[in-house]
Amino acid sequence: MTAVPEVFQELRCRCNATTRDSDDVVIERDYSLFGLLYLIWGGTSTPTSVSFRCPKCAHIFEVTDAESDRITYRA
Numbered sequence: 001m002t003a004v005p006e007v008f009q010e011l012r013c014r015c016n017a018t019t020r021d022s023d024d025v026v027i028e029r030d031y032s033l034f035g036l037l038y039l040i041w042g043g044t045s046t047p048t049s050v051s052f053r054c055p056k057c058a059h060i061f062e063v064t065d066a067e068s069d070r071i072t073y074r075a
């Protein structure tokens with residue numbers, strides 16, 4: 001099995017303006033039904049996946065379900 005090259009960890013959007021580390025990146029979180037209910041009840045829920053969208057071109061340039069990312073970006 002080949003390791004993912006480091007460069008793929010820092011993807012850019014179509015207009016090349018946004019990475020996941022950009023200040024204006026739009027982070028969208030997907031939750032399981034249980035996670036969503038837990039959020040509504042005021043808990044902190046870890047999303048099942050996290051998407052990164054560019055606010056300029058609206059392109060989702062990265063979707064991750066890595067546990068470390070899901071914990072980093074939980075609401």
Ligand SMILES: [Zn+2]
Nearest residue numbers: 013015054057
């Ligand atoms: Zn863009």
